[in-house]
Amino acid sequence: xxxxxxxxxxxxxxxxxxxxxxxxxxxxxxxxxxxxxxxxxxxxxxxxxxxxxxxxxxxxxxxxxxxxxxxxxxxxxxxxxxxxxxxxxxxxxxxxxxxxxxxxxxxxxxxxxxxxxxxxxxxxxxxxxxxxxxxxxxxxxxxxxxxxxxxxxxxxxxxxxxxxxxxxxxxxxxxxxxxxxxxxxxxxxxxxxxxxxxxxxxxxx
Numbered sequence: 001x002x003x004x005x006x007x008x009x010x011x012x013x014x015x016x017x018x019x020x021x022x023x024x025x026x027x028x029x030x031x032x033x034x035x036x037x038x039x040x041x042x043x044x045x046x047x048x049x050x051x052x053x054x055x056x057x058x059x060x061x062x063x064x065x066x067x068x069x070x071x072x073x074x075x076x077x078x079x080x081x082x083x084x085x086x087x088x089x090x091x092x093x094x095x096x097x098x099x100x101x102x103x104x105x106x107x108x109x110x111x112x113x114x115x116x117x118x119x120x121x122x123x124x125x126x127x128x129x130x131x132x133x134x135x136x137x138x139x140x141x142x143x144x145x146x147x148x149x150x151x152x153x154x155x156x157x158x159x160x161x162x163x164x165x166x167x168x169x170x171x172x173x174x175x176x177x178x179x180x181x182x183x184x185x186x187x188x189x190x191x192x193x194x195x196x197x198x199x200x201x202x203x204x205x
Contacts, residue, residue: 015066040124053109062094068115083189
C-alpha cells in the first residue's frame with residue numbers, strides 16, 4: 001500500500017531536492033521546467049514489502065527513489081522469481097513499457113526497505129516533454145545511459161559469462177550497496193540458486 005505522509009515535510013523537501021540534483025547530472029533543468037515538473041509529482045512513503053507496481057495493473061507513472069531500495073521482478077511458468085533490476089537512491093523505477101504502450105505491467109516493483117519516493121505522473125510528464133527542450137535532453141541522456149547501454153551489457157553478461165563472472169560484475173556494479181541485499185535476492189538476479197551463490201562466496205573466503 002502506498003502511503004502519503006503529510007507530517008514529513010522535511011523528508012519531502014529533501015526528496016525533491018534530490019530529484020532535481022539527480023536530473024541535473026544528465027542535463028540541467030531550468031527553474032521554469034522544474035516548477036511545472038513539481039506540479040505533477042507526489043511525495044510518498046512506502047513500507048518495506050509493499051509495492052509501487054503490481055502484475056497486470058495499469059501504472060499511472062514512474063518513480064524517483066529518494067531513500068530506500070526496490071526490486072523489479074517477474075515470475076516464470078513455474079512460479080519462480082527472477083529479479084530484473086534493483087533500484088537504490090537516485091534511480092527511477094517504473095514499468096516503462098507498460099506506460100508507453102498503455103498496457104498492464106508484466107512485472108512487480110517491491111520495496112525491500114522502508115522507502116521515500118516521488119511519483120511522477122506519466123501522461124503529464126509526456127506533455128512536459130513536448131513543451132521543454134531541457135526535459136527532452138534529460139530524457140535522451142537518461143535513456144542512453146540506463147536503458148540502452150546498461151541493457152545491452154546485461155544481456156551480454158547473461159549469455160556469455162558464467163555465474164562467477166556475473167557475481168564479480170554484480171559486486172562491481174553495486175559496490176556500495178550490495179550488502180543491503182539478501183543472498184536470495186542476489187541469486188535471483190544472477191539467475192542461480194542461493195546454494196550456488198553460497199558456493200561461489202565460500203570459494204572467496
